Amino acid sequence: MTHSHDQDATRALLHMRGVTKTFGQGDISVHALRGVDLAIGAGEFTALVGPSGSGKTTLLNLIGALDRQTSGSVTVLGRDLGSLTKRQRARLRLSEIGFVFQAYNLVPVLTAQENVEFVLELRGIGARERRKRAQRALAELGLAELADRRPGELSGGQQQRVAVARSVAGEPRLVLADEPTANLDSDNAEALIAMMRRLRTERGMTFVFSTHDARVVAHAARVVHLRDGKVEHDEQKANQA
Ligand SMILES: Nc1ncnc2c1ncn2[C@@H]1O[C@H](COP(=O)(O)OP(=O)(O)O)[C@@H](O)[C@H]1O
Ligand SMILES: [Mg+2]
Numbered sequence: 063m064t065h066s067h068d069q070d071a072t073r074a075l076l077h078m079r080g081v082t083k084t085f086g087q088g089d090i091s092v093h094a095l096r097g098v099d100l101a102i103g104a105g106e107f108t109a110l111v112g113p114s115g116s117g118k119t120t121l122l123n124l125i126g127a128l129d130r131q132t133s134g135s136v137t138v139l140g141r142d143l144g145s146l147t148k149r150q151r152a153r154l155r156l157s158e159i160g161f162v163f164q165a166y167n168l169v170p171v172l173t174a175q176e177n178v179e180f181v182l183e184l185r186g187i188g189a190r191e192r193r194k195r196a197q198r199a200l201a202e203l204g205l206a207e208l209a210d211r212r213p214g215e216l217s218g219g220q221q222q223r224v225a226v227a228r229s230v231a232g233e234p235r236l237v238l239a240d241e242p243t244a245n246l247d248s249d250n251a252e253a254l255i256a257m258m259r260r261l262r263t264e265r266g267m268t269f270v271f272s273t274h275d276a277r278v279v280a281h282a283a284r285v286v287h288l289r290d291g292k293v294e295h296d297e298q299k300a301n302q303a
Pocket of ligand 1: 085086092093094112113114115116117118119120121
């Protein structure tokens with residue numbers, strides 16, 4: 063399957079055109095993104111790779127409406143992010159996008175179950191439904207037996223699986239993960255990606271994640287290589303799509 067940006071423009075779940083991001087001004091400015099064109103369709107499982115400083119985090123932050131581009135357009139789930147107010151962007155993040163970070167970001171005093179329920183509560187979902195969804199998500203990540211443990215009583219791999227459960231429990235259409243396996247050993251890293259991949263198939267969610275890890279990249283259906291703030295290479299593995 064080939065990807066023509068023009069052809070995909072209307073169907074794409076996310077679409078970037080001529081996107082630049084510059085931090086700072088004048089002599090001390092850093093051009094983190096220098097003209098990115100990218101379209102990702104619904105249900106794709108895409109890895110973002112590239113050396114440190116190539117712009118992976120900046121790109122994910124723009125897609126996730128956590129930051130704004132300097133120029134160019136970013137359209138996510140049919141919304142032109144540049145034209146949204148701060149409040150509209152916050153609502154989009156809460157209702158449609160799941161986030162997984164490198165450092166797990168779990169609340170230490172809450173159990174695994176409570177950590178997952180917490181984001182559902184922010185979305186105004188009632189207690190019974192919260193419990194049901196959290197249990198389902200934890201079970202999908204192989205954590206049914208560990209639901210009552212706090213993060214300090216879980217391994218790194220288990221904590222990151224809780225973070226993935228939390229990111230998908232609200233049934234977002236898009237899940238963004240910035241180096242989710244960076245703190246895991248290779249076995250745990252591969253297991254986490256395999257679970258994300260299964261969620262993508264079973265729930266039809268779209269995943270975009272950044273990584274350094276070649277073993278993790280091997281599980282991606284599509285690999286977008288960034289270098290110096292540009293897409294250097296966009297590799298679609300047809301056999302894994
Ligand atoms: N908030 C910021 N202020 C200034 N420079 C930044 C900021 N965030 C990122 N950068 C710079 O932008 C470039 C891309 O960074 P980043 O997106 O974090 O790359 P990656 O995630 O691929 O390591 C780097 O040169 C980085 O130093
Ligand atoms: Mg980064």
